[in-house]
Amino acid sequence: MTDWDNAFTGKTKTGMVGSHSFGGAGSFFRTPYSRDLTGVDVAVSGVPLDIATTNRSGARLGPRAIRNASLSLAWERPWPWQRDPLKEMAVVDYGDCAGGLLSVAQIETHVATILASGAASLLLGGDHFISYPSLCAHAKVHGPISIIHFDAHTDTWPSSGEGINHGTMFYKAAKEGVVLPESSIQIGIRTTNDEPLGYKIVSASDVHKQGCDAVIAQIKARVGDNPVYITFDIDCLDPAFAPGTGTPVPGGLSSFQALDIIRGLIGINLVGMDVVEVAPSYDHAEMTAMAAAQIAIELLCLYDECRSKR
16 A cells, blocks of 8 residues: 655655645655655755746745645656656655745755765756756856756846846856856747857747757757756746746747657756746646646656666
8 A cells, every 4th residue: 555645754766656646745746855865866855935036926836836736747657758767766855945035055055965965956946046056056066067948038138236036047157157158058938138148049939940859959969968957947838838937928838849858858968957937826727837847757757867878
C-alpha cells in the first residue's frame, strides 16, 4: 500500500508515487522533504519572492501552487520519456529559501549550499529575478554560464535608476560576466528591446514558422558543450495556456511547443534550472500551475538524460 504522506516518510529513488491528489503533504511530485543533501542528485526548492515584479504581483505564491498542481501528475513516469527521473536520481524537495524579504545574498547562499553538496538545483519561483542569484552561484562553480531562456521578454533592459527588477537581471548578468550572451539563446520573445546585448533571440513568431526541430537545432548549436542553465518564465506560453502570470503577452508558445523543444535538448551540458513567474491569483483551473509543474518535471527528465550521457 502506498504511504499517504510520502513527503514525510518516503525515500528517494523509488519513482513516481501514486496516491490521491487531494490528500497528503504537498511536496513537489511527492518527493520526500529533506534538508539533508547527502547523496542527493537534485534538490527542488521554492523561492517565494515577487518584490522585483513590475506589473502584477503574486508570484511569491508560485512555489506552493506548482507543488499542489504536481500532485495530480505524480502517478506515473512522465510521457514520453523512457526513464523515470525520480527512480534514476535521488531527488528531494528542499523546501523554500527562508527569509523575510529575500535578498540576492540569501538566494545565492541557498543555491550555493545545494551545489556545494554535489546536488543540482531546480528552483520554483517566484518572480524571474531569482534567476540572477542562482546564476551567480552556478558561475562560481562552473564558470560563466550559457543560458537557454524561455520568455516573452528579453529581461535585458538596463536599470531605470529605481533598482533592479525582473526585467534587468540578464543585463546585469551579462555585464558582470556571469552569463555568456554569445553562447546563450532566448526563446519565445515577443516584446521590443532594441539592444539584445549579444543574446541570440528566437521570437515566438520564429518558433511558430520554423517549427520545434529547427529551434532545437539552433539551441544546440548556440550553447555547444558549455555549462547550461535553463530558465523558463511561464509567460513564454501564450495566455491561453498560462493566464496566471504577472506580465502575460498574447502570441506565445503552446505548451506542446515548449515541451517538444525541451524534449529535444538531450545532450546539452545542463547544470541548473528554474521555472518562474507563476502567479496563481490570476490562474484559471490551475492551468498555469499545471503547465509549470509539467515543465519542471520534464526539466528533471532532461537533466537525468543529459547526466546519464556525460
